[in-house]
Amino acid sequence: MIDLFNLPVGDGPGATFLAWSVAISFAVVVISQILAMVRVAVGPGSGDRILALDTMVVNAIALIVLLGISQGTSIYFEASLIIAMLGFVSTVALARFILRGDIIE
Amino acid sequence: MTWTVIGTYATAICLLIGSAFVMVGTIGLVKLKDSMTRLHAPTKVGTVGVGAVLAASIIHNFTFGYGSYHEVLIMAFLFVTAPVSANFIAKVNIHERECDTPPKPTVDEHWATLKPNGIEKMPDQPAQPSNGG
Amino acid sequence: MSLFLIVAVPFLGALLPGLMNSAGRKACAGVTFMVTLVAFVGLLSQLPAVLAGEVVQARVEWLPALGLNVNLHLDGLAFFFAALILGIGLLIIAYARSYLARGDNMGEFFTYLLLFQGAMVGIVLSDNILLLLIFWEMTSLASFLLIGYWKHVVEGRQGARMALTVTGMGGLALIGGLLILGQIAGSYDLSVILENREAIQASPLYVPALLLILLGCFTKSAQFPFHFWLPRAMAAPTPVSAYLHSATMVKAGIFMMARLWPVLSGTTEWFVIVTTAGLLTMVIGALIALFKHDLKALLAYSTVSHLGLITMLLGTGTAFGAMAAMFHILNHATFKAALFMSAGIVDHEAKTRDIRLLGGLRKLMPITFVIATIAALSMAGIPFLNGFLSKEQMLEEANRTVLFGAPWLVPVLATVGSLFSAAYCFRFIGHTFFGPVRDDYPAKPHDPGAGLWLPPAILVVLVIVIGVAPFLAEPFVKLVTADVLGAAAEVPKAYFKIWHGLVPALFMSIIAVVGGFLMYLVFAPLLRAWDATPRPDAKPMFDGVIAGAVALARGLIAPIHDGAFTRYAAVMVLAVLGAGYYAFGTGVVGATAREMQPMTPIAVGGWAMVIAATAVLVVMHRYRLFALVMIGIVGLMVSAGFVFFSAPDLAMTQFTVEVVTIILLLLALNFLPKRTPDESGALRRIRDAGIGIIGGIAATALSFHYLMRDAIEGPISAFHVANSYKGGGGTNMVNVILVDFRGFDTYGEIIVLGIAALLIYALTETLLSGPVRARLLNRKPDQAFAGDAHPMMMVVLTRVIMPIVLMVGFYIFLRGHNEPGGGFIAGLIVSIAVVMQYMASGFGWTSARLRYPYHGVIGAGVLVAGLTGIGSWFVGKPFLTSDFTYVRIPPFQEFELATAALFDVGVFLAVVGAVMLSLESFSRLARRVDMVESEHPMEINPARDDPAEDPLNELRKARTETA
Amino acid sequence: MELLVASAIGVLTAGGIYLVLRLRTFPVILGISLLTYAVNVFLFASGRLTIGAGPILNRYEDLTYADPLPQALVLTAIVISFGMTAVVVMIALGAFLGANDDHVDDIDDTEESAQ
Amino acid sequence: MENRSLFQRIVPHPFLTILLAIVWIVLQNQFSWGMAVFGLILGIIIPFATAPWWPLSPQSFRMGKMFSYAVIVLWDIIVANIEVAWIVLTVPNEKLKPAWISIPLTLKQPEAITMLAGTITLTPGTVSADMSSGGHSLLVHILHTDDPDGVRDEIMSRYQARLEEIFA
Amino acid sequence: MTHWLIVPVVLPALMAPFIVLAARYHLSIQRVMSVATMLALVALGAGLMWQTSDGTVLLYQLGDWAAPFGIVLVGDRLSTMMVLLTAILALFVLIYAIGSGWDTRGRHFHALYQFQLMGILGAFLTGDLFNLFVFFEVLLIASYGLMIHAGGNERLKAGVQYVLFNLLGSTLFLFALGSIYAETGTLNMADLAIRVQGLEPGAETAGLRVAAVLLILVFAIKAALVPLHFWLPSSYAEAPAPVAALFAIMTKVGAYAIIRVYTMVFPAEIEATAGLHGTWLLPLALVSVAVGALGILAAKKLDRLVTFAVISSMGTVLVAVGMFSQVGIAAALYYMLHSTLAAAILFLVVDLTRHGRDTLQLITRAPVAGAALTAGLFFFGAIAMTGLPPLSGFLGKIMVLQAGFAQPAAVWIFSVILISSLVSVVGFGRAGSTVYWKANIVEPDPESEATAPSVMAYAGVGGLAAVLILLTVFAGQVHSYTQATSAQLFAPNTYLSVVLETPGKLSDPKGGE
Ligand code: NA
């Protein structure tokens, strides 16, 4: 499992530790993602669902950043930035929909 | 070489801290009992958690690649927007009566969300599923 | 005159009456007459050649590859028919001029008539059977128009449709038959076909061809059992009945049988079918005619009967039979046309054609009486009139014919037919003209002007002349017969004379006439018996067949085209699955060529999320907002998947599009019901789930199949990888493909976006200018609204964030060529920035302060992209050829300038414009009357308080004091 | 990995088809969206799956990359389907506003009421 | 508004301009003067283009005090995040004592109020949930407290007072 | 370097935004520009057709990239003929739209019209399958806009179905394209043809077969092949008349694509595609013919009747295509030219009939001004559509039947086509006599303010009728052109070599990399 990440960390001290940390982080984020989705599904309030969705967006950013770390690349930066920006916009849009119906009134 | 070692450990520790907070936020989201208390957990803890992961990414990049710090922007963005998101979600909770009705404001008549803006609360059934089923 | 002209003159001339309509009735008829006369004279000009036994030809290529050419020929047979058509045509035109009422549109009538005439001439002059078919069908069409000419007459419309249906059916059968015939003969030219008798009759396709051709002929010539349409066609004005349904069109079938006689006749099939049909038609037609009360109906059935007679003669397959047929055609044309015209005169004068209301007209209309009587007696087979002569020949031929092994069958039936024939002739004369003069005619009849009686009179003269001096007609009939027989047989030596001696035919003839007269005498009891006899009536049967066909068609078509999209979609999905399964199952499946990559836990986690989100979405889709959230999650996870599989551009695009789509859906959902009602039953859901699961399995199998194998050759993208920097000047290969290698796709793509926005705008305009507008303005929201439409926190945050988002958009745009990004994503990000502002302060407030003409932005984008493409023309390169260079302007580093970037600007503008125009449209729809345009960016702002009335002054003061 | 992607495509397709067969426009549009995801991933997968080799050219090293062409195709497809979705949403909304009915099936009553 | 100087009209929000320039540099991920200049240019162009959407900006803004405020808040965030994590992990639901409090707003500038509300949310255990209809009170939800009034006073003195100085 | 080949695509694509930008509020300018563009397109189409009539294959490498790496436009006999047909149709339909005032009943008619043409013409000219998808989408989305032009509840409801069905079709198209790229690694049609035909005997074919079959289904949807035709009746019936008339070419895009792809890329006779389309296209096409004819008979509304006539005529086209023989394709092409014009005429005539009538149901209404001329045009259109002599429909049908002789299913082809013709004749006869003749028994409504349709509207229909007559009179010439076209399709070597061996930027002939 650890080899899969193929981290460009060399064989220096702490490499294994880092690899394990990345793996743990991945696991945590994925689990968090799944639990957040449970909250989306269960609700009960719209606020809960939106909150959980917002959490999922943040987690997705974490996932992508972790992917960037594990692959040693920064080409996913724009993707995470955009997800951050748009996640906020969609949270607001959903909330506004509940509050006002017309989100751009 | 020393810097590399420090960087490696710093990255790893940031990651572990971050994932701890992510986990805590998620637990809060799942565990806490009502909508308003649930709101506390992820908007903050989750944000810090991801912030730590982003920090890990910056450190990692500085350690193993060329210096890359633009993750700061994502972090800043999440920080700045989190209160507004929370505010909106809180307003949704208040609007949908998903929480205890707040006490009257110290000054002024109503809380803005509850102030009828020309449209009274309709006696309609809620547009949302009331539970998971 | 050239044969082309003879055919073309009526067609060209058909334009004239219509044009001359305003010049008056006389002019209309006159010009029609002149046109026909020209054609007739043209035909006569060929007479010497025809008499000399030549075949006049005219050929021009039309569709040589098809074997369809305008090949005309004129031999005796053709001349005979053409002369009938044009000659009788002249008389009919003269007659019609007086016959038609003032209110009738003469131009229209004569136009149709000339079209018909041209088509008819075309049939008989065609050497090419495909050309013949064209004219054949045109006669059906012209007939349809002419029968329905009196549009106010119900029977006319119905009769026209019936005629069109029956003859149309025959025509289509004929198409099939003639195509087969041509296929066998290797040519569609009659001259070639007629030389291939052996080949045709030996071909296995002979019988189908024969059946189809005979179907065409029998329907056209109203042979049993297709005889029923003809009397219905009698609703047409009399000139039409006389011309089409007596003299010409119905003879087209006869002509066809005569024309193809050399190659088709002589076989058992031909003999049995044609003779039987002819005999039956002759007897049945005559029998029905006897009991018809409408003069024209009587004549119509008599025509059916006589056509049966002729058919029977052709069916015998002997040369003598053919000759008799030709002779009878001539004779029948003369007396029957005269009879029709007489009936028309009676109708015209007495204002009725019902024989029961007539009688005694002998004294009131002596001229008409004489004409009609002579013609009718000829038809009855009375000596010294031409009908007698050909009927004798017919009976003689019948005597020699053995059908179904019974030598008596044909003679007996022929005699019976003749007997009935004589009977109705006597009835026609007796009940119309004899008897006492009545005082209850619908109108007081008297002889009409010469315009009406002269044409039939001329014909009656012919009736007598031929009847008295048959030898005058003999050479001509024999000439025609020779052309019918072609190489198949010799023209018989028989002479045309009144007295043949005491031959059996004479006795049969006597029996027929005497018997006929006896029947006439006992007509009243016979009629009672007839009326008491149940018999099938064609009209309701036909109507029933048509109604049944319509009902059947509706039963088949309506239920499956009922507008049920869901079923259409299900059918389509099943069709695709079925075809795909078949294609895969019948192909060769080899071994996998690629190693499966090991699954990682993250991947499994992401996969589980997609699956779970999709499942939850499907199960809970009825809660629409929730469904949107779920689809957002699916999109988010798909985006993450794209990142995972090394496609950052895709991930960004997917996610941005996702968010904008959700925003659009939210805007729409504002107007829509928030829940989907639970409508479809369990069975249906199971069915749909079944289809879905099968589809899912198929998609899985297919993609797995491809993923585990390599393409049959290396993918072309190797070139893109190798040249994206060298030739496209960018390191982001995806972007270089988008703006350069396949920039044309992108060009189309932004046009799609632009159109989408235009469409949305146009529809909004349409909705807002229609009845929907009032409803929208007074719409009662279906949900309660929270107060504070534009919360302060959001407004303030937007002030800072929005410029940053804009900047990020710009950054993404610039980087696109080398790193993930590009014009499209940048456009969406900029749009999102503006959306943020809309959400913060409202559409009204925001757009009032900064109003871009979004139409212009889209237009500019599409234009910029297009003009960038065209720009390369000026350096002699194809559309969208890119170029790039590196520039350095202090203090900036060297940067790249690529024309592709300009193209990307176009993309960017189009995207921004499209998204914004769509949002604007939704916002306009949402406007209600009770909405007040906010003049402030946020609803609540204590900074706007009057400082004197600030409720917190106390508090502040108190605090200052304590401090 | 291939199996995961393939089965995800399958599940998206299945869900999409199911929703497309619903009776109201809104779920049908959602179904089309799911199908769009499915087909986009399918099209993307036609370049096979590559991990950690984004198609950003490294000018200094000779590397292998994920096939960029399907990515470009999917990008185009995404954009086009976005336009299409916007349009179908708008038309469906227009139809709903006009008739106050959002059934997709338009059971033809004009045909029945004739004559 | 009408008597703004040319500079104010071209650079309506100088802090935003600087912020944008910084963002640009960060986006580039590597510093160069050329990019800094370019960022500054964008930092001028973008706010200029969007100026109508930010009609009035605070008249005064004390950067120095803002800096110290930021340090305090960051510290609070870190410390109290741990607190909240502890609460989430250890306090059972039935023992949780959430509460609403209403904070009277002495701040008047929207920017200042937003900053206060943001601070409250970012610092742990509290979420600013709503504002009163006149904008004079802030509704805050507390995750777990025995002393709501204490929290209110803490917020008013620790954050609101400082912000009043910043935006004085 | 000449650019003529791309002008039919770029000209409307530039004209449309120009109309949106510059002439948004000036209807007359829009009209003039629109008509001028159509005239230019007719001229272009004629010029291109003349250029390719000797068998020349024109190639245009977009972005200067050689095929298969870049996108190419290819002009051969087939594509240029379709371009000319489209241009002529569009010109007269546009004249009708202006004359009847349809273009004023909603926004952006002219811009959408231009875009519509861009999409259609691009689809005919492109030599790249994915680019074909893009142009399909362009023409579809423009058609959505035109279809719901002028709004109205019924139209919008039909529009929803039309759009949804086509979205499914587009999804299928992408599945097909994904399959094709996955299987062959290329998108260019010529390259694809080479790769497919280079398959070793016994090589794996299952994936390729699925790709081929999915693709033909996409085209079959466009061509309204039963049972994929369900989208057509209500959408064409509810579309504004000029739009429906223009749509007459859209079904032909499907037929065109089938002809193009399944003669060159996936010919029926190679091992990989054996039994794929040869087996079922022809039978289904026959079913289409029958279903269309029954629909004509069953119709209770005039516009629905015409839509079923379109289905039937498309069936006839596909019967001829489905023979996949040289004569068959030649016949199909001629019949395609014919049925496009005939369908357009009928849709326009139906619209003329609407004048002064409150309904298109087959019930009797009082006659109105101009009814006689309209009736005459209907008669003309009906003759053309049902394939009665002397118009091109008859000639086309004869061509199809003659081509059918060589088929094993000849009996079926003959019976279905001929019997369906009869059923159509009966249906058209019923409808026409009810609508146009029976009117004369009703007293004209003195209150009726309906005036005769404008001369320009009649000119539009008349123009199409004139073209149809020319198609009849010069049937020999046209047919020899379609025969040559068919021959070119069955011997695609020139096409392949021109497309693949012309060098482009950074590439030697045959793709040196
Ligand atoms: Na947040």
Ligand code: NA
């Ligand atoms: Na890009």
